[in-house]
Ligand SMILES: [Zn+2]
């Protein structure tokens with residue numbers, strides 16, 4: 001006898017009730033198993049207008065109602081050479097999405113890579129020229145941390161993003177060549193920058209020379225990690241590096257955890 005999927009779900013809910021990690025409500029639909037649809041939908045996304053270089057949304061009221069992006073103050077004032085062309089973030093590092101990233105990364109809830117990766121993929125489809133990327137490259141973990149954790153969350157996310165990049169393949173020639181401290185335990189941008197300086201290199205990556213690459217990370221905080229990754233990629237001859245993150249930790253939320 002074949003039970004209908006509704007019945008299977010009802011039985012599962014009876015035997016193994018699931019509760020939203022954010023609001024504690026009983027979850028009665030399949031969804032992602034950890035958050036109710038309301039908390040997931042309420043978790044703030046980054047929507048236009050936002051800065052097309054650093055990805056940050058403009059303060060409330062600025063550019064209200066327009067769908068056209070424009071540079072933020074700091075990006076338009078800066079003439080600093082960036083190793084990447086742009087950062088695109090799908091959501092703000094808050095609410096259910098922040099909780100989901102932490103559950104994925106620090107509690108091994110790898111099932112969450114799918115809904116989180118889909119958020120990033122959706123943002124890519126809307127905002128990037130998806131057919132121009134030859135490679136999608138995850139921000140790597142050092143092999144020791146990789147062994148401890150058992151997986152690289154950025155790679156799981158990159159695999160979901162691959163679905164919207166018709167000409168890209170997953171590439172792992174970018175390596176973290178020395179262990180680094182957890183960025184969130186360090187104070188200030190200078191210390192974080194120093195922590196990751198020279199920590200990345202492209203190994204046996206001759207094939208990436210000349211390519212346009214999408215670098216994928218879970219959360220971008222001060223941008224120190226992705227800047228170092230992009231520098232390593234550029235030194236290996238990569239023509240263009242764009243960065244895609246599930247979430248951006250905005251200035252009012254500096255406690256964001258990284259790696
Ligand atoms: Zn909820």
Ligand SMILES: [Zn+2]
Pocket residue numbers: 051052053054055056071072073074075076
């Ligand atoms: Zn900006």
